[in-house]
Amino acid sequence: MPVTKFQVAEKYDYLHGFGSYHESEAVKGALPVGATSPQKPAYGLYAEKFSGTAFTAPRGENLQSWLYRILPSAAHKPFEPIKRLGNTSFSQPLHHIPNQLRWDPFNTNVNADWTDSLHLVCSAGNPCMKQGLGILIYAAGKSMETNEAFSSADGDFLIVPQQGVLDIQTELGRLLVRPREICVIPRGTRYRVSLPGGSVRGYILELYQGHFQLPELGPIGSQGLANSRDFQIPVADYTADTETEWHHITKFNGEFFTAKHNHTPFDVVAWHGTYYPYKYDLGRYNTIGTVSYDHPDPSIFTVLTAPSDHQGTAVADFVIFPPRWLVAEDTFRPPEFHRNTMSEFMGLIDGIYDGKERGFSPAGASLHNIMSGHGPDAEVHEKASNEDLKPVKVGDGSMAFMFESCFMMGVTDWGLHECKKVQPDYSDNAWGALKPSFDLAVDRKTE
Numbered sequence: 001m002p003v004t005k006f007q008v009a010e011k012y013d014y015l016h017g018f019g020s021y022h023e024s025e026a027v028k029g030a031l032p033v034g035a036t037s038p039q040k041p042a043y044g045l046y047a048e049k050f051s052g053t054a055f056t057a058p059r060g061e062n063l064q065s066w067l068y069r070i071l072p073s074a075a076h077k078p079f080e081p082i083k084r085l086g087n088t089s090f091s092q093p094l095h096h097i098p099n100q101l102r103w104d105p106f107n108t109n110v111n112a113d114w115t116d117s118l119h120l121v122c123s124a125g126n127p128c129m130k131q132g133l134g135i136l137i138y139a140a141g142k143s144m145e146t147n148e149a150f151s152s153a154d155g156d157f158l159i160v161p162q163q164g165v166l167d168i169q170t171e172l173g174r175l176l177v178r179p180r181e182i183c184v185i186p187r188g189t190r191y192r193v194s195l196p197g198g199s200v201r202g203y204i205l206e207l208y209q210g211h212f213q214l215p216e217l218g219p220i221g222s223q224g225l226a227n228s229r230d231f232q233i234p235v236a237d238y239t240a241d242t243e244t245e246w247h248h249i250t251k252f253n254g255e256f257f258t259a260k261h262n263h264t265p266f267d268v269v270a271w272h273g274t275y276y277p278y279k280y281d282l283g284r285y286n287t288i289g290t291v292s293y294d295h296p297d298p299s300i301f302t303v304l305t306a307p308s309d310h311q312g313t314a315v316a317d318f319v320i321f322p323p324r325w326l327v328a329e330d331t332f333r334p335p336e337f338h339r340n341t342m343s344e345f346m347g348l349i350d351g352i353y354d355g356k357e358r359g360f361s362p363a364g365a366s367l368h369n370i371m372s373g374h375g376p377d378a379e380v381h382e383k384a385s386n387e388d389l390k391p392v393k394v395g396d397g398s399m400a401f402m403f404e405s406c407f408m409m410g411v412t413d414w415g416l417h418e419c420k421k422v423q424p425d426y427s428d429n430a431w432g433a434l435k436p437s438f439d440l441a442v443d444r445k446t447e
């Protein structure tokens with residue numbers, strides 16, 4: 001299956017290519033040629049720089065775009081603090097717990113829009129210091145108001161829809177994002193989310209530090225995993241509204257503020273650069289695995305990675321477990337038992353994950369924090385230890401994913417208590433039935 005067969009048809013045009021320098025104009029001639037900031041930009045537009053890295057970041061990491069818009073984003077009233085329905089979780093204390101945690105499917109609040117429905121489940125680090133990440137659940141029932149926009153100054157949002165279609169209008173253009181697609185909305189990008197098909201639910205990794213990259217391919221070669229050309233970037237699309245009062249809500253160090261504009265923030269007529277939103281169809285992932293014995297580490301399933309300052313160690317990896325063939329001989333095929341120095345937050349978009357046949361449901365989640373032992377449940381272990389090792393396709397109709405981080409995750413009060421979804425008996429249910437099968441009568445080796 002080279003691409004996902006979506007139930008809702010695509011309706012927007014896109015540019016293609018992860019990390020490429022792109023340009024787009026909704027009006028011919030709106031993009032200046034050569035210079036970026038002419039004395040008088042075409043059509044009376046304002047030129048505005050939008051940076052995602054320091055100006056002096058190395059060329060390979062440098063993310064900057066130039067926007068040509070009807071009014072600059074500076075033209076607004078002062079921001080004022082607001083308290084929204086659900087988002088107090090962003091300022092809650094964190095609980096660091098060595099136990100395995102698993103959540104039943106999170107509830108959708110039909111009265112909440114995108115902004116109201118955001119809840120922080122767990123996090124590490126601090127947006128102020130641009131360190132770490134947050135893991136959020138969204139579960140909304142209605143579109144944002146027609147004159148409302150949202151942005152986060154705290155980090156990049158990697159959005160993983162589990163249910164429902166997101167129609168996202170951003171400053172740089174529009175994206176339609178459906179379950180089995182993901183999108184990344186960079187820090188500071190203003191956007192509005194409408195729900196053409198009703199309720200939506202999904203997961204977000206907010207990256208406080210750096211930006212996502214494609215993983216290195218090493219001996220795999222020049223193509224494989226998520227291919228650059230499959231990432232889709234919106235084309236410039238603007239509205240010309242300088243009459244309506246708009247509200248811009250921003251998340252700033254976990255607090256929410258709002259400011260009034262007397263014009264739409266979606267007035268970018270043309271843009272060029274390297275700092276932009278993008279989306280990706282997980283069905284296009286080129287999955288790689290063993291064709292002999294043992295299975296490689298799950299890093300082989302990395303779609304996007306956000307590296308730390310230490311080479312090969314990620315602040316966050318986004319990893320998927322797509323449908324794939326298992327052919328390994330004399331091999332225990334499900335994910336093995338393990339304890340890792342990385343913490344692992346897993347979610348399930350649909351279907352059944354091959355390592356956990358019961359209790360891990362679509363829209364649910366699990367967190368196996370640093371050095372928290374886990375692996376296949378007793379039932380899966382028994383079955384996999386005795387099955388006939390013919391080639392078999394696993395994960396058909398399923399898509400599980402993992403947010404993996406080098407940091408220890410702390411869980412908010414919302415994640416631990418208020419959501420009321422933590423499974424109290426997860427550990428017992430998963431591994432309580434494991435029995436030793438070691439032959440106690442075996443002779444100890446003596447020299």
Ligand SMILES: [Fe+2]
Nearest residue numbers: 338344368374
């Ligand atoms: Fe794991």
